[in-house]
Amino acid sequence: MFLNYLKIAWRNLWRNKLYSSINIGGLALGLAVCMLIMLYVAHEHSYDHFHKNTSRIFSVYTSGTYGGQTVNTSHMGYEYGPAAAKNDTRIQAFVRTQKPFGAPLLVNNAAKTVKYPESQLLYADANFFDFFSFPLVSGSAATVLQQPFTIVVSEKMAQKYFGHQNPVGKVLYLTADSTYLFQVSGVMKNMPSNSSIQADFVAAISSMKGMKENQHVVTGVNFKTYFLLQHAADITPVQQTLQLTAEKSDPEMHSQYHLLPLADEHFEMDTDQAAGIRYLHIFPFVAGLVLLLALVNFMSLSTARATLRAKEIGVRKVTGASRRVIAAQFYMESALYTLLAFVLAYLIYLFLHRYFLDILQIAIDESFVNGVQALGIMTILLLGTTAIAGSYPAIVLSAFKPITTLQGSLSHNSGGAWVRKLFTTLQFVIAVTLIISGIVIGKQLYYMRHTDTGVNRENIVMISIHKSMGTHYPAFKKDVANLHGVKQVATMRYPMYTSYDMYGGNSNDNNEPVVFKMLNVDNDFISLLGIRWKVSPATPAAIAQRGHIVVNESLARKLQLPSQPVDRQITAPPGEVITVAGVVRDFNFQSFSSRIDGLGLFVAPDTLSYWTAFGSTMLVKTTPHTNLPALLAGIKNTYERFDKENPFAYQFMDDAFNAMFKAEDRLAGIFNLFIGLTVLIAGMGLFGLATFAAQQRTKEISIRKVLGANVLSITTQLSKDYVKLVLLAVLIASPIAWWAMHNWLQHFAYSIRLNGWIFVTAGLLAVIIALCTVSFQALKAAMASPVKGLKNSY
Structure with missing residues (x-):
């Protein structure tokens, strides 16, 4: 039975190549968008979950009010961590880290043939690699940072400074105010892209006491400190311990100490990502709209084409086939289409994901792209899409009544037409909403870049002085x-x-x-x-x-x-x-x-x-x-x-200004991609429905031509219904887009006004797209020979 369903499904797919291509292609594009977005969302939510003790690791931050303003910092004094661990048995371990402030260090290999400025240096306690789950390629986690002036390098830095040689035991020269010799004690794997801690070099924190430029750092409140608690529920009493420890060290201190779960640090404390994270909830919503558009397109075309098989359904029911059996057959056909669309979507995803990440200006490791979590999301997406895409056609088509179908009236009447009109309207509501949003985002970016900021940024080069x-x-x-x-x-x-x-x-x-x-x-x-x-x-x-x-x-x-x-x-x-x-x-x-x-x-x-x-x-x-x-x-x-x-380094002031809009540039890039795909999917669906409608009305068109109707009148007759649906979609989409963009513009202290011409432009664009799509089939049908049309029956 299963093989028979599969054979029928494949035969229908092959016989109707145009509709099959539209169905599979449109759904594949929607699925590819969802895959790309879910890759980004899953990566953002996976930060720091790879550590074995993530649920019990907390970082410290302080908050205080100064001059009516709340100031948050994420640093403690050098002695606070050891003192707190000594006073509270609920603290199992701690790690202090410190990133050098200011210009990047110059790093040289022993032969002084390789010399680069490096900003990704981290000083850390000796237990850093035991505390966190950063794997070592060479060296022991317990000993690599025990001695002062020892350093662990990442695989890419080992390759950069030592080529194919084993770097362990070799030396690097680090230059700040003075030059210091560090011995390489280990090699670590490159830190994963979903880690809030990023470093290419990890040096022993004990080295800082022997570096004259770091003397003031050791005595100040400059160290990011992490605590591993015996139990995650101990957070409140440990915070009290930290408060008492800090107040004992500095009685005039007025800051409040808080513990933040490591898994939340990326969202709560990463100021570089704050604006981008704001859009983390927008992207999945828009991706869902694009997938919904593709599913609506799929179901609309599936039911439209399947009505031509009404007599087949009637005969099978008369000969004893139950509704359940017929539903299973159509479900199997939809599942085959969905599977083919998914395979095509996955190929598009693999081909485009690097380009997509470039638009977002983020890096995601290939190990994550092909990892278990990403593949799990793909599997859920496949099963969910198959369940949704196949349900509606199976339920609707299996409900056909044998008498009606055998009389042949089903394929000629308007049954189900209102559903297809609803689907078409919904498709263009989504498309117009995205078009309006894209125009507004583009205008806001243009406004921010070209408004008078009180500064003349043109023709200015900024040069780093060391x-x-x-x-x-x-x-x-x-x-x-x-x-x-x-x-x-x-x-x-x-x-x-x-x-x-x-x-x-x-x-x-x-x-x-x-x-x-x-x-x-x-x-x-x-x-x-x-x-x-x-x-x-x-x-x-x-x-x-x-x-x-x-x-x-x-x-x-x-x-x-x-x-x-x-x-x-x-x-x-x-x-x-x-x-x-x-x-x-x-x-x-x-x-x-x-x-x-x-x-x-x-x-x-x-x-x-x-x-x-x-x-x-x-x-x-x-x-x-x-x-x-x-x-x-x-x-x-x-x-x-x-x-x-120090090497010569410069940046244009205009580039620094534009860098402030990185998150908005991401949003604009994604929306432009979404708009293009949405218009393509909606156009494909409209093209398929227009072709279907033209075939159903072949005799009507032929009779009109015989009675003297010209090509223009027939084309207008076939197109006007779709134009009405698009205009209705514009009326529905405009207030939705206005509300969404009005709320988005509230994030900016200076923003554009939502003028009416934006909505008019988006509406005209949607109407033009619909006319161009429908008119092709309408002209083709209007110019066909009426003799052939009168011979055929649909």
């Missing part, structure tokens, strides 16, 4: 300023749009302290970026005087400064007094997701050693139409005369 530049920085800056094509040069502590410091103070004794963001810049910074003054300083030199600050409009309001605030004083803890030198107009220095905040500019001359004591950034403004490759080569040659240790 400690190794030393006292040569003023000379280097002067030489760069004299290069042909350079208009102006300035200096700031961090690259624009990447980071800032925090500061606090109040303008009189009655005010609460105000915490505000602060940038350290030189006296050319404001003019180079074209930042406008609201209240100019008394003299140009006043802004660079020691103990003076330039504030923006937002900070002036926060500090309740008067309309003429020049020379007003701000008191900062612990009693330092700074003087307001001037007020600049607000300008964007961070993401558009928040309004411009209070900002202070501490201006210092470029002759200060500060600029190279911690590293800084040089801003080079070029003249328009400058030969940039030649100019960059000139700056590089100049740089290498003054700094022979």
Whole structure:
């Protein structure tokens, strides 16, 4: 019986190649989208679950209120972890880690033939590889980090610095302020992409006490600490232990200590992923819509075509076949179609997943792509799709009455037509909703990139300056300023749009302290970026005087400064007094997701050693139409005369600005992909239904032609019903899309307005797509010979 069902299903598939292609192709595209999205979602939710003790590992973070603002950090003092473990038996083990702050370290192999800046270095306690489940290729987890100045490298770093040689026992030179020799004690597997801890080098934390530039780090609150508890339920008493330990070490401490499960860290504390995680719930929903579209398309075409087999169903019922047997046959046919669609979808998935991940700007290991979890999701997707796709055709078609089907009236009447119209409308509701959303997202991205931010970002190159530049920085800056094509040069502590410091103070004794963001810049910074003054300083030199600050409009309001605030004083803890030198107009220095905040500019001359004591950034403004490759080569040659240790590195300010919209770029890329697939699937379904409708109405069309109807009138007659359905879909989709996009735009402090032309454009686009799809079959039917049409019966 099973083989007979399979044979009938295959025969029908082969006889109706066009419909089979549309059915299988449309469903395959929908399934491929779901596979790609579920890969991303499953990967995001799998972070840190590979550790053997994940449920009992917690990281520490603190929260405190300063100047009315809540500040969260994820660091503890060096001695807090050991003290807490000693005082509380519920703590089974702890690990402290620390990532060097600032410029990347220079790493050299022993022969000094390979030299690269590396940012993925992690200092960690000796039990790091026992505490976490990062496998070692070489070395013992218990001993690799026991001795100071030992280091474990990843497989890719071992290959990079030592080629095919065994790196264990060899040395690496790490250069910060000074150069230190580290012995390679082990090789670890590359850390998986779903790990919140990422490092290419793990060095013994005990090394830090022997490194002069890390002395202040060891004595400060700079260590990310993890605790392994005896039981996960012990979280509350252990938090109390941490609080008491911290207060004993620092009685004036006002922060609250909290434990965060390791499995939640990726979502709760990863600020780089915060915006992207916001869309983690959107992508599955949209993927579900695309799959629903494909399933609706599949079921609509399946039932439409199966009505042509009504007499077969009637004969089988008269000869004794039960409804259950007929339902099983049609279910088997749908299952075969679904299986073929799934195989095609999986091939599309394998082919496109790298491109898809590039759009998302994330990396996922191939071991995860082909792993048990991913394959399990695929299996569930296959079974679920088969169950849904086969159910409706089987139930509907097995319910046909023998008398009606044998009379031949079923295939000619309008039974089931209203269902197909409902399906068609639903398809275009989904398509129009996505089209509107795509237009809005594109407009918002364009607005953010082209609106006036108060800063002239064009033609500005940001160059990294390292400690190794030393006292040569003023000379280097002067030489760069004299290069042909350079208009102006300035200096700031961090690259624009990447980071800032925090500061606090109040303008009189009655005010609460105000915490505000602060940038350290030189006296050319404001003019180079074209930042406008609201209240100019008394003299140009006043802004660079020691103990003076330039504030923006937002900070002036926060500090309740008067309309003429020049020379007003701000008191900062612990009693330092700074003087307001001037007020600049607000300008964007961070993401558009928040309004411009209070900002202070501490201006210092470029002759200060500060600029190279911690590293800084040089801003080079070029003249328009400058030969940039030649100019960059000139700056590089100049740089290498003054700094022979660190490689020349630069970034365009426009690129740094655009990097703030990474999550929105991801969303736009995904929506563009979804819109294309949605339109394709909806168009395929509409094409199939139009072909079916044209075949059913062949005699009607032939009679109309015999009676004098022209091609245009027949084409219009066949197309108008579908245009009405699309217009209805536009009316339904518009308020849905408005609500979704209105809520999305609330995430931005500055956003576009939802104008009516967006909805009109999307509607016209949907109507044009429908007309182009339907008109092809309508014209074909209208131009066919009426003699042949009158001979055929459907």
